Amino acid sequence: MINNPQRLPWPKTQEPEERRHKGMTIGEVARSSGVTAKMVRHYEALGLLPAAQRSAAGYRYYDETALHEIRFIRQARTLGFGLPQIAELLILWRDPGRASQEVKALAEAQLQALEQKIGELQQMQQSLRRLVSQCHGDDQPDCPILDELATEKSDLDGKKGCHDGGG
Amino acid sequence: MINNPQRLPWPKTQEPEERRHKGMTIGEVARSSGVTAKMVRHYEALGLLPAAQRSAAGYRYYDETALHEIRFIRQARTLGFGLPQIAELLILWRDPGRASQEVKALAEAQLQALEQKIGELQQMQQSLRRLVSQCHGDDQPDCPILDELATEKSDLDGKKGCHDGGG
DNA sequence: CTTGACCTTCCCATCATGGTAAGGTTGAAG
DNA sequence: CTTCAACCTTACCATGATGGGAAGGTCAAG
Numbered sequence: 045m046i047n048n049p050q051r052l053p054w055p056k057t058q059e060p061e062e063r064r065h066k067g068m069t070i071g072e073v074a075r076s077s078g079v080t081a082k083m084v085r086h087y088e089a090l091g092l093l094p095a096a097q098r099s100a101a102g103y104r105y106y107d108e109t110a111l112h113e114i115r116f117i118r119q120a121r122t123l124g125f126g127l128p129q130i131a132e133l134l135i136l137w138r139d140p141g142r143a144s145q146e147v148k149a150l151a152e153a154q155l156q157a158l159e160q161k162i163g164e165l166q167q168m169q170q171s172l173r174r175l176v177s178q179c180h181g182d183d184q185p186d187c188p189i190l191d192e193l194a195t196e197k198s199d200l201d202g203k204k205g206c207h208d209g210g211g
Numbered sequence: 212m213i214n215n216p217q218r219l220p221w222p223k224t225q226e227p228e229e230r231r232h233k234g235m236t237i238g239e240v241a242r243s244s245g246v247t248a249k250m251v252r253h254y255e256a257l258g259l260l261p262a263a264q265r266s267a268a269g270y271r272y273y274d275e276t277a278l279h280e281i282r283f284i285r286q287a288r289t290l291g292f293g294l295p296q297i298a299e300l301l302i303l304w305r306d307p308g309r310a311s312q313e314v315k316a317l318a319e320a321q322l323q324a325l326e327q328k329i330g331e332l333q334q335m336q337q338s339l340r341r342l343v344s345q346c347h348g349d350d351q352p353d354c355p356i357l358d359e360l361a362t363e364k365s366d367l368d369g370k371k372g373c374h375d376g377g378g
Numbered sequence: 379c380t381t382g383a384c385c386t387t388c389c390c391a392t393c394a395t396g397g398t399a400a401g402g403t404t405g406a407a408g
Numbered sequence: 409c410t411t412c413a414a415c416c417t418t419a420c421c422a423t424g425a426t427g428g429g430a431a432g433g434t435c436a437a438g
Contacts (some may be wrong), residue, residue, distance in 0.1 A: 081385085082427070090434055103385055112361065119360040123342075124335040126424075129383065137357050147356050148348035151339055162329060163287045165289035169216040169325045172318055173306075189314050190304050193286040194279065238415065248416085268403050270416055294394075377385070 067097065067105040077114045084114060092117060113137075124155055153188050215235075234264065234272040244281045252279060259284060259298050292321055 074081040085104075087093045094102035104115075113134060120130045129150055136142040136150075169197060178188040241248040252271075254260045260280060263271035273281075280301060287297045296317055303309040303317075345355040 064327065079310050090310050096219065115363060116360050121364070123339050126338065127256065133360065137361065140352060142352050143350040144259065144346055144352060144354035145348040145350060146345060147354045148346045150348070151356050153344045155336065155343060157281070158332055162332045162336065165291065165325055165329045169329065172322050176318045176322060178316060179311055179315045179318070181312040183310040185307060185309050185311060187311035187314045189318050193283050193300065193305065196282060
């Protein structure tokens with residue numbers, strides 16, 4: 045279900061350079077950035093991107109700068125940043141007078157979030173691996189996995205939802 | 212914002228044993244299972260749990276079996292299972308004639324999903340760590356992090372959304 | 379003008395969970 | 409029996425990022 049940019053039913057010979065003074069349509073931007081048109085509109089609605097220039101009929105047209113920002117968003121998503129964080133990153137990116145420590149702080153926060161998430165998943169992985177290794181996996185009903193899930197207090201339990209108390 | 216089961220404003224001396232023939236209210240089940248009442252209703256609406264017995268006024272009442280199943284769900288969530296998978300696990304759990312291989316298959320699928328997710332996050336982590344280490348983090352605008360995000364094709368790119376093709 | 383690919387906005391779905399509102403029930407105490 | 413706090417009910421909306429689809433307007437080529 046991935047739309048191939050090459051295999052277009054249109055007889056479009058080449059990507060437009062300056063054919064149109066208006067810029068690229070949202071579809072062209074989508075193909076060129078790897079971000080769906082849907083998401084481009086979404087980012088605009090969320091305020092990540094400035095409102096695109098519109099034709100008289102309401103079509104969005106994008107210049108190279110906008111395309112750059114959309115690619116920027118895509119790259120940041122690749123690193124797992126959330127859209128609110130990307131909004132901040134974009135603001136910093138546009139600001140020539142930014143301090144790199146602000147960017148670094150955002151990145152370190154994201155790094156911490158990643159470590160946290162990875163840790164949680166690894167704990168699941170560990171518990172689950174143990175259970176899987178204990179289960180015969182035959183046609184008998186005995187199953188340590190189900191047994192453990194049915195256990196009131198098990199190794200799986202605890203640490204979840206318990207913060208160090210607020211008073 | 213976690214409600215302590217001990218610190219109840221009610222003068223309830225002890226948890227009811229057979230005080231009520233009806234069973235536990237949803238709130239008692241929630242306190243006893245660690246699953247919020249909201250979620251218990253949700254699981255019922257989704258078909259994970261059978262419809263609870265109701266009082267004349269519509270209150271849900273639960274017996275020990277139901278409580279057991281709710282705890283079961285909580286444990287399975289701890290392992291990261293999705294609710295559809297938990298629904299299958301519950302069906303197997305209720306079936307005395309199940310084959311443990313069916314349970315094991317579900318668990319292995321979950322294990323695979325965990326590995327996949329962990330791998331993705333670790334790749335993000337790796338890329339981000341490199342970028343963070345390269346960024347001075349001072350009050351100067353130079354920032355390798357932003358530079359890389361603005362790069363058309365970078366190490367961050369690729370491998371995402373590419374499965375090994377069906378042909 | 380027709381046609382087909384494209385664009386627009388608007389609504390709904392996912393997944394698991396939480397919040398809130400508006401209203402009815404329960405059970406103990408007065 | 410009334411009162412009152414704590415409890416229950418359903419229903420709707422929100423999250424975060426993305427996708428799907430409908431209904432309708434626009435653009436470029438023939």
